[in-house]
Amino acid sequence: MKKIIVATLLVLGLNGSLFADKITVFAASSTKLAMQEIVSEFQKLNPNDEIVVTYSATGKAYAQFSNGLDYDIFLAADTAYPAKIVSDGNAITEPKTYAMGAVALFSHDGAFIKDGIEVIKDKKIKHLSIANPRLAPYGVAALEILENYGLEEVAKDKLVLGDNIAQSVQFVDSGAAEVGLVAFSLIKTTKKESEYILIDPAKYTPMEQAFVLTKYAKDKPLAKKFGDFLLLDFAQNIFEEYGFGKAK
Numbered sequence: 079m080k081k082i083i084v085a086t087l088l089v090l091g092l093n094g095s096l097f098a099d100k101i102t103v104f105a106a107s108s109t110k111l112a113m114q115e116i117v118s119e120f121q122k123l124n125p126n127d128e129i130v131v132t133y134s135a136t137g138k139a140y141a142q143f144s145n146g147l148d149y150d151i152f153l154a155a156d157t158a159y160p161a162k163i164v165s166d167g168n169a170i171t172e173p174k175t176y177a178m179g180a181v182a183l184f185s186h187d188g189a190f191i192k193d194g195i196e197v198i199k200d201k202k203i204k205h206l207s208i209a210n211p212r213l214a215p216y217g218v219a220a221l222e223i224l225e226n227y228g229l230e231e232v233a234k235d236k237l238v239l240g241d242n243i244a245q246s247v248q249f250v251d252s253g254a255a256e257v258g259l260v261a262f263s264l265i266k267t268t269k270k271e272s273e274y275i276l277i278d279p280a281k282y283t284p285m286e287q288a289f290v291l292t293k294y295a296k297d298k299p300l301a302k303k304f305g306d307f308l309l310l311d312f313a314q315n316i317f318e319e320y321g322f323g324k325a326k
Contacts, residue, residue: 098126099300102148104139105131106155106287107244108179108216108261111268112320113153116313120304127300135213135242143168143292150295151305153287155179155243155261156215160290169290176308178323179285180262181219182274184250190257191275197257198229198236206236207249207258216243219282220259226281266321286326 105113110133117129132139136154140162143149152169153176154160160173183195190197198206211217217239224230238254240246243261250258265274289308295301307313314324 098128099298100128100130101150101295101298101301101304103129103131103151103153103304104143104149105133105153106136106139107133107214107242108155108263109133109153109177109287109317110244110264112177112263112317112322115320116308116316119312119316120307124300124303129300129304133242133244135209136215137213138241148294149292150298150301151289152292153289153308154215155285155287156218157286157288158215160288163290163292168293170293170296171291171305173288173290174305174309175286175288175325177287177314177317177325179216179219179287180279180321180323181216181223181259181277181282181285182262182265183257183277184247184260184265184269184274185257186250186273187256188272191273194275195223195227195229195277198224198233203236203256205238205249205255205257206233207238207240207246207255207260209243209246209260210239210241214240214242215285216246216259216261219285222282223259223277262321263317267319287322 136159140159152163157173163169185191197203208220209217211221224233238249240249246258247260247264249255291301291305318324
């Protein structure tokens with residue numbers, strides 16, 4: 079199997095050397111650490127090609143794209159926004175799932191983590207960091223988690239909203255929030271295991287994350303090649319290393 083993967087990667091690399099291209103990619107903030115490594119590995123095989131990646135909240139990026147920002151690939155934190163791009167007539171592919179996201183409770187105080195999600199009831203918890211649910215699918219998941227645990231009322235006056243899920247991690251890092259409901263993919267490799275616990279996935283809708291090639295990628299073979307690369311075992315293993323589940 080490894081030989082097959084390596085051979086496939088070599089073919090992709092050889093093709094890339096013949097037809098250099100440049101694409102712009104939107105990627106949800108939850109993917110940043112994994113995508114930086116994936117792009118780096120892809121460009122080792124395609125050194126003449128250029129991939130420019132912008133990271134932010136999926137909802138914000140969708141609004142920008144709808145107003146004319148020309149992303150060739152739209153790599154969302156859910157399936158809903160890629161489906162909207164398709165229904166808008168602005169995609170040249172159907173949505174393809176590239177990873178399954180996970181939500182974690184994160185704090186630098188290990189005592190809070192030991193108490194699990196119920197710690198939000200503690201009076202010592204003044205601020206709970208989540209992503210803005212109007213902009214970010216991970217914020218939607220956080221609200222769903224709070225509702226399913228019966229904590230929405232106790233949490234509502236403690237919420238600190240990040241513009242994206244990466245900012246929600248930063249709020250905990252800076253001390254602006256004691257705890258946060260954040261993307262596991264942004265803390266698995268950067269934080270101590272004592273600083274987080276995974277939230278029961280049964281408490282929120284599965285975080286299926288998908289991408290589409292947009293209308294701007296129509297005459298850009300590099301876009302399809304990179305999209306195909308994201309679904310190879312090689313890239314899927316990298317996503318998994320950073321805390322994502324593999325695409326179903």
